[in-house]
Amino acid sequence: xxxxxxxxxxxxxxxxxxxxxxxxxxxxxxxxxxxxxxxxxxxxxxxxxxxxxxxxxxxxxxxxxxxxxxxxxxxxxxxxxxxxxxxxxxxxxxxxxxxxxxxxxxxxxxxxxxxxxxxxxxxxxxxxxxxxxxxxxxxxxxxxxxxxxxxxxxxxxxxxxxxxxxxxxxxxxxxxxxxxxxxxxxxxxxxxxxxxxxxxxxxxxxxxxxxxxxxxxxxxxxxxxxxxxxxxxxxxxxxxxxxxxxxxxxxxxxxxxxxxxxxxxxxxxxxxxxxxxxxxxxxxxxxxxxxxxxxxxxxxx
Amino acid sequence: xxxxxxxxxxxxxxxxxxxxxxxxxxxxxxxxxxxxxxxxxxxxxxxxxxxxxxxxxxxxxxxxxxxxxxxxxxxxxxxxxxxxxxxxxxxxxxxxxxxxxxxxxxxxxxxxxxxxxxxxxxxxxxxxxxxxxxxxxxxxxxxxxxxxxxxxxxxxxxxxxxxxxxxxxxxxxxxxxxxxxxxxxxxxxxxxxxxxxxxxxxxxxxxxxxxxxxxxxxxxxxxxxxxxxxxxxxxxxxxxxxxxxxxxxxxxxxxxxxxxxxxxxxxxxxxxxxxxxxxxxxxxxxxxxxxxxxxxxxxxxxxxxxxxxxxxxxxxxxxxxxxxxxxxxxxxxxxxxxxxx
Numbered sequence: 001x002x003x004x005x006x007x008x009x010x011x012x013x014x015x016x017x018x019x020x021x022x023x024x025x026x027x028x029x030x031x032x033x034x035x036x037x038x039x040x041x042x043x044x045x046x047x048x049x050x051x052x053x054x055x056x057x058x059x060x061x062x063x064x065x066x067x068x069x070x071x072x073x074x075x076x077x078x079x080x081x082x083x084x085x086x087x088x089x090x091x092x093x094x095x096x097x098x099x100x101x102x103x104x105x106x107x108x109x110x111x112x113x114x115x116x117x118x119x120x121x122x123x124x125x126x127x128x129x130x131x132x133x134x135x136x137x138x139x140x141x142x143x144x145x146x147x148x149x150x151x152x153x154x155x156x157x158x159x160x161x162x163x164x165x166x167x168x169x170x171x172x173x174x175x176x177x178x179x180x181x182x183x184x185x186x187x188x189x190x191x192x193x194x195x196x197x198x199x200x201x202x203x204x205x206x207x208x209x210x211x212x213x214x215x216x217x218x219x220x221x222x223x224x225x226x227x228x229x230x231x232x233x234x235x236x237x238x239x240x241x242x243x244x245x246x247x248x249x250x251x252x253x254x255x256x257x258x259x260x261x262x263x264x265x266x267x268x269x270x271x272x273x274x275x276x277x278x279x280x281x282x283x284x285x286x287x288x289x290x291x292x293x294x295x296x297x298x299x300x301x
Numbered sequence: 302x303x304x305x306x307x308x309x310x311x312x313x314x315x316x317x318x319x320x321x322x323x324x325x326x327x328x329x330x331x332x333x334x335x336x337x338x339x340x341x342x343x344x345x346x347x348x349x350x351x352x353x354x355x356x357x358x359x360x361x362x363x364x365x366x367x368x369x370x371x372x373x374x375x376x377x378x379x380x381x382x383x384x385x386x387x388x389x390x391x392x393x394x395x396x397x398x399x400x401x402x403x404x405x406x407x408x409x410x411x412x413x414x415x416x417x418x419x420x421x422x423x424x425x426x427x428x429x430x431x432x433x434x435x436x437x438x439x440x441x442x443x444x445x446x447x448x449x450x451x452x453x454x455x456x457x458x459x460x461x462x463x464x465x466x467x468x469x470x471x472x473x474x475x476x477x478x479x480x481x482x483x484x485x486x487x488x489x490x491x492x493x494x495x496x497x498x499x500x501x502x503x504x505x506x507x508x509x510x511x512x513x514x515x516x517x518x519x520x521x522x523x524x525x526x527x528x529x530x531x532x533x534x535x536x537x538x539x540x541x542x543x544x545x546x547x548x549x550x551x552x553x554x555x556x557x558x559x560x561x562x563x564x565x566x567x568x569x570x571x572x573x574x575x576x577x578x579x580x581x582x583x584x585x586x587x588x589x590x591x592x593x594x595x596x597x598x599x600x601x602x603x604x605x606x607x608x609x610x611x612x613x614x615x616x617x618x619x620x621x622x623x624x625x626x627x628x629x630x631x632x633x634x635x636x637x638x639x640x641x642x
Contacts, residue, residue: 021585054588055550055581086550089557186554189527189562211387211418215525218421222529245355248386 021085236273351389354417575613
């Protein structure tokens with residue numbers, strides 16, 4: 001049974017930390033003021049705009065210690081990851097989740113944060129929030145940022161999107177899991193690997209070659225992750241690259257070719273992505289995916 | 302019987318059973334080498350086909366000429382010169398070509414024309430029944446790591462990790478010496494010479510001696526096989542890895558996959574080949590070298606580690622017999638990889 005962390009109330013504190021790549025302080029201003037406007041207190045970690053001179057927001061130890069402190073501090077009700085990039089996989093096995101397991105809180109982010117979502121889902125059975133991170137707040141309070149707020153305060157969410165010619169119609173009910181394709185495949189064989197059996201899987205990625213996406217979907221298939229899904233949600237694949245000798249298919253055609261043998265419903269171009277279109281999704285919580293000839297809807301149950 | 306005694310008496314049995322159930326027992330036995338296909342004699346036929354990316358007839362000519370000069374016949378597969386976008390023919394065409402060559406007992410070795418991408422799209426449709434009954438040498442690297450891994454894990458049949466047709470020079474007189482030696486090593490491998498490579502030691506090496514079945518290939522491809530039927534079991538083995546055109550962060554992430562999936566725990570040795578990395582984007586410097594990335598993952602391990610081994614996407618890419626027991630000896634002066642049997 002999945003544990004759902006307490007939803008946030010006005011006056012609760014959200015901690016912001018960077019467990020992966022470096023993030024300038026400038027880029028977090030809009031995020032902080034929006035969270036405050038919503039009535040939350042914000043605690044900002046030192047990894048944000050740190051003195052780090054390389055790719056990361058701090059050393060492994062600094063990133064680990066800050067995330068650990070925010071997990072252990074009972075006055076912090078949610079931990080928002082400032083940005084993704086790369087780095088959670090380097091510290092995941094050193095995080096002590098014992099206090100967090102007793103007193104769960106919302107962990108928020110996407111992309112590299114998929115490592116945390118997967119680990120929480122597979123090892124700790126605690127729900128988490130796959131949602132826009134700090135920089136996304138710079139685009140203004142659009143519906144995706146609003147979805148972040150509504151999800152966090154416990155409103156049951158229902159998202160809809162327009163049909164796509166490759167969609168496979170049907171209705172599926174199951175626990176929602178997923179995230180970034182490169183990370184989901186990188187975790188295969190490790191203790192953070194997710195079980196997708198009878199679940200609704202959502203996937204997005206950025207800046208990958210088409211052949212590489214093909215290879216990663218073969219990996220999902222060959223490791224048994226696609227055969228017994230309840231449903232599949234294909235999000236945005238942004239900034240896609242192709243080889244000098246073109247692959248000859250679009251990303252969605254590539255994915256469709258691999259999953260068309262299965263009977264479960266599949267939708268394409270769902271608004272979960274590295275682009276602006278990125279609804280807050282509650283990983284670990286039961287959802288219903290309904291795909292008709294007219295519309296796609298994903299409802300929290 | 303006391304409970305403690307009872308438990309200790311059943312634990313070894315349980316361990317044996319779980320090994321059998323997972324098909325590991327034979328492969329893990331350090332005294333048991335895998336099945337070795339018959340070595341080639343003059344007049345034997347080498348088949349050439351495309352399992353992944355496409356290649357033209359003209360591009361395979363230097364390899365055809367050279368292998369004929371060595372005294373072997375060549376059988377060119379239908380996929381040579383075929384093209385389906387980036388692939389050397391459609392999945393079905395590549396599958397059929399390789400399947401025919403696996404089944405044709407007149408063909409004693411199959412040389413993959415080039416890598417690229419594509420083996421994983423056909424591996425599960427291949428029928429290896431005839432190949433298991435009549436093993437032959439499968440030769441290639443990079444994307445062909447799928448074949449090495451799958452064959453090692455499932456059939457325990459030795460294969461050759463080496464350069465492919467697209468690396469044979471047009472003009473041997475002006476060719477790079479390392480390239481010539483690398484290509485010569487393919488012939489030595491499949492005609493049954495015992496292989497031994499010795500290189501000067503790198504300062505970052507970890508010294509020591511290890512014996513085990515040699516296994517490995519392209520790092521990204523190995524990661525892609527995790528938890529599939531082709532996934533390698535590295536316990537008790539000497540693992541070699543190489544890759545190209547990856548960012549350091551990506552290499553780091555792949556080594557975490559190896560570590561976190563237990564592939565680095567029980568090695569007998571680790572060989573790091575060429576890693577032509579992509580330059581970090583300005584302001585996004587990763588801050589660690591390849592050597593640091595590797596060594597931090599294995600601080601608890603005592604097996605020898607050798608860097609800069611001549612295997613990879615480079616001129617000096619020596620032919621290695623996967624699936625055969627080797628000795629890796631790393632000293633302060635030199636690193637030597639020797640085929641044992």
